[in-house]
Amino acid sequence: MECPKCGTWNPDDRRTCWRCGAPLPKPQTKKKRSQLIFMNLPLWVWGLLAAMFLFWILSRFLY
Ligand SMILES: [Zn+2]
Numbered sequence: 001m002e003c004p005k006c007g008t009w010n011p012d013d014r015r016t017c018w019r020c021g022a023p024l025p026k027p028q029t030k031k032k033r034s035q036l037i038f039m040n041l042p043l044w045v046w047g048l049l050a051a052m053f054l055f056w057i058l059s060r061f062l063y
Contacts, residue, residue, distance in 0.1 A: 001025070 002009055005022035016023055 001012060001024060003017040003020065003022055003024060006017065006020045008017060008019040010017055010024055014024060
């Protein structure tokens with residue numbers, strides 16, 4: 001990223017500018033999306049799970 005103070009490019013893993021020592025903003029992480037990967041399942045997966053759950057409930061009552 002570029003230093004907000006002097007505009008010098010710095011590696012993303014650096015916390016301070018190598019040239020002027022100014023603190024660099026934290027790089028934007030993409031972990032939020034991976035944490036919600038369970039919610040990003042396709043709709044047919046949820047439908048399949050719901051169908052299996054309903055079938056399991058019905059089988060409990062029928063037999
Ligand atoms: Zn700088």
